[in-house]
Amino acid sequence: MTADFPASRLRAGSVLVLTLLVSAPACASIVIDGKLDETEWEQAKRYDDFKVTEPYRLTAPDSGSGTQARLLSTPDGIVVAFVLEQAPAFARVKPRLERDQEDVIDGVNFMVDFDGDGRTAYTFSVGLSGSIMDGVVTNENVPNYDWDTDWSWAVEETENGWQVEMLIPWTVAPMRGTDSPSRNVAVYFSRVLGGNGERQSYPAVSIERGRFVSGFERLEIPQYRKALLHFWPYVTANHDMITGRTKYNGGVDLFWKPSPRFQLSATVNPDFGQVESDDLVINFDAIETFFSDRRPFFTENQGIFDLSTPDQGRLIHTRRIGGDADDGSGASDIDAAIKLNGSLGRLSYGVLAATEDGEAGRDFYAARLLFPVHDKLSIGWLGTDTERPFRDRSAQVQAVDMSWRPSDALVINGQVLGSFIDQRGRSVNDSGAWMRINWTPSESWRYRLEANHVGNHLDFNDLGYQRRASLNEVKLAADYVHRVKDEGANLRSVRWFADLQARSNDRGDRLPTTLAIVNNYNYRSGNRLNFNVSLITSGWDDLISRGNGLWKRSQRYRSEAEFVSRRYGDWTYGAALSMLPQGLSGKATPELELSAVWYPNDEFNAQLIFSPDRGSDWLIWEDGRNFGRYSRRGDYASLNLSWFPGLHHEVRLKTEWASVRADGGQGYILQPNGQMLASGQARADFDVNNFGLQLRYRYLLGPQSDIFVAYSRGGSTFLERDPLGTYDQFTDALELRDSDQLLAKIRYRF
Known part of the structure; x- marks a missing residue:
């Protein structure tokens, strides 16, 4: 995962204070100008114990690149500051970028889980040039940067380093339990050196290690309405x-x-x-x-609806709304849409509805409930309904999902779902289920076991994205990271990853089995080498003919080699x-x-x-x-x-x-x-x-x-x-x- 920070202009030797458009409003008596000169900062919670997590070494940063983060809760929102040491030995990489554009540049990142339950976090990144990124992380997945919201930031560069201030308003996300004077949140801070791509983090968790949002630092802060x-x-x-x-x-x-x-x-x-x-x-x-969908209405506060499946499916894929019309006349026009998000006590809910114009227009409805049974277990429900009168088709999907963290080393996720289709008076119903177990017994080893069943006629494509039906799949994966202890070595870490997949369709035909071995080398310079070799056994291909028969595919191999450079x-x-x-x-x-x-x-x-x-x-x-x-x-x-x-x-x-x-x-x-x-x-x-x-x-x-x-x-x-x-x-x-x-x-x- 690289750091993306859209940029603003900074010239060497000059001092730059940046907000997106205008100076940020005062936060209590804190002005978001990058200076950190208000006395209130002396009361802030401080975080100094940053570790190198990309490459995954868990060592202290090199001298001359120290990082300190600070956090305050104010009536306007959560205020965060970074104080960053950057000696001349670390080249400053600060191109200006578009919002949410990924690149390896000098930047900082703050993530906050407002409910502290390890399910959804909001990420805010600022580059040395003033460029920004914002997105949503759900269920330990990689961030979705389609989400854009209104927040403030400022950067000031000095001879010995640079500083960042952020204001994250209380209004950026729905939250549970807003009636109490304080709330328990979970936070994460990181800093990336653009010269070599190194990431320093507190706490020392990595999105590549299986447990990420659930490993954030928890703290209690005052909250405001x-x-x-x-x-x-x-x-x-x-x-x-x-x-x-x-x-x-x-x-x-x-x-x-x-x-809230x-x-x-x-x-x-x-x-x-x-x-x-x-x-x-x-x-x-x-x-x-x-x-992906970049339309603002469908990216804003969409995290509660973000339910995926192991086969890269999504139960709600908002590109379906306003997509190609059922009569083949092109993209549909959307008359109106509405979305509600909120909470009742510990229960979070979301409602989405949209209607399209014309005789071939469709109506889309979705509802979501999420309930944290306790700090380590949450259960959710999702229901969708798509009405397609031009095709005389009505499609409903029901899903129940679970996330359980019995210990810091073990995370278990699962889902049971069903589709209920009625088209021209004919009903077709089917179901599916999956479970994923992530076990991280040590800082070097991680294991994943995954089982997935998709029924022959399970179909959530009317409002979702489904790669295929009729699948039974078991995956076993192991991940080992070797951290080179010699600080003078060119090589910083080596990662080995093995993934075994055994599959059949729901009619009992054995599909090709795949064994993939991935090898990643991370160098002190910031260069990376990646290798991937896969052995694919013979087996039936049941998709290539689009339902007109099975093809007996022969055994084959696949290999890839990739080089990604640092900045030269x-x-x-x-x-x-x-x-x-x-x-x-x-x-x-x-x-x-x-x-x-x-x-x-x-x-x-x-x-x-x-x-x-x-x-x-x-x-x-x-x-x-x-x-x-x-x-x-x-x-x-x-x-x-x-x-x-x-x-x-x-x-x-x-x-x-x-x-x-x-x-x-x-x-x-x-x-x-x-x-x-x-x-x-x-x-x-x-x-x-x-x-x-x-x-x-x-x-x-x-x-x-x-x-x-x-x-x-x-x-x-x-x-x-x-x-x-x-x-x-x-x-x-x-x-x-x-x-x-x-x-x-x-x-x-x-």
Whole structure:
């Protein structure tokens, strides 16, 4: 996990005090200016015992990079400060970044679990340049940075180091037990050195070690009640440069929090225009590509609904709302949506509802309850209902989940769920369940046992994201970290990870078993080497034919090697080589990815990625039991430029090109015995070509208020023709123009 801190401009030798837009309000008598010169800081709780947790060494930081954190509870919120020593031996890495942009830079991070139950924490990061990140961590998972909220921060740089102040308002999250004069919270502090990627943490827990949020430092602080009411009207103008038409739109979002125990979010005619563009993906697989949701209404205070499954599924995937309409007419318009979060005593609850426009519009409903039985055990329930009148379909999902921490070394999570589908008078019901046991007996060893059952007809895709149905799976994993004790050694730590997966579908067909061994090397310089080798046994592939029969897949191997560099002057580099098994033979074919990021100054950065792959055996499904076997050439390239000409100004250029060329195709037919038999029929050569470009300007008007101007162009083609060379394929992509539009948007908070 790297530290991401969007940035603000800092020049060497100068003193910079930064808030996002305006000076932060006073906190009691504390002004958020990065100076820490108020007498109140003398009363703050102090944390000095930081340990190195990335790489996972648990040693004290090197001399010259000491860290101290402070915390105070005030009527306006929790105030946090970092006092950071940074001797000249540790280069200061402080490029300015967009909000929530991941990079290894000098920065600090504060996380707080307001309920102190180890389930949900909110993370706030600030970089030396003033860049920020904020997100939500649920159930020990990695942070979700789609969440953005309103908080204050400031940075001051000195000759010997730098300082940070943060104000986390009481209104950023719903909380239980707000009537008492004090509350028990859990906190975590960390600091990253951009020069070598080292993370120092207190307490010394790591998100890669299985137990994270539940290992935070617990403390009792005074608590205060705070009310909040905001609304955001918006206006957009979208000019289609192909048709020449301009479309105007407007709507309003509302957020009301009369007390810490209750908050309401509502939106009428919400604006979900393409300010954020998805990455380009060419997907011939049977499993849907997952895209995260960046829309503010669906990311704000969504943590209580964040229930996942071991197979990377999500019971609520908000991209379904406003997704492709059931009549195939394109994206649906959303009329309105509402979300309630709150608590009744120890019980937390959430309600979500949304309705789409038009005859093919859908209605979505979700409700969530979460009850902490005691400090180590909590039980939750989730229910969803999706009404799809155009398809005469009604889909409900019910789930009960449990999180139990019988000891500091043992964490047990589980879930039982069921789907209840009625379509055109026919009912289909099924169920599933999973359990995960994480055991961390020592600082070096960690084990995980996981069992997962997904019924043949379990389906939560109407409002969720489900990779597949019909699965029985057992996973056993072991993780060992060797910490090099010699402080003068170039190597800091080595991690070994082994994962054994045995799977079958719910009809009893044995799917391929996988043994994966991962090896990570972390060096004092900040460079990292990663290796991954997998042995995949023979077994049935029950997805590739989309329900038209089983394919008996042969044994195969998979291997990957990756290098991630530290900062070298103005550059960082990355290289990865993968040998991926494809096709009938299972022969591994190479895929290369090269990347570089250039930081000529703190206000500008450029990222380039190029990834070619070549293979002589590529098998893809056509229809029914028919397949094509081709030679394949794939290319992917992206260029991203970010420029910050002023404190409130951001300019971003994002370009992507993805292409696949297939030639020498031969037809194959899947036989009832699971073998592929050549049909003797040739297949036409074809290529798929995708290109996307977005040039975006953003002006920060105020807290959670922006002006956007974005130009977007791109398209996709599928053509049966003789394969083109790489250059010709790229020049053809530049002429793609399925979409060509200019979007202007203003959103202001009152």
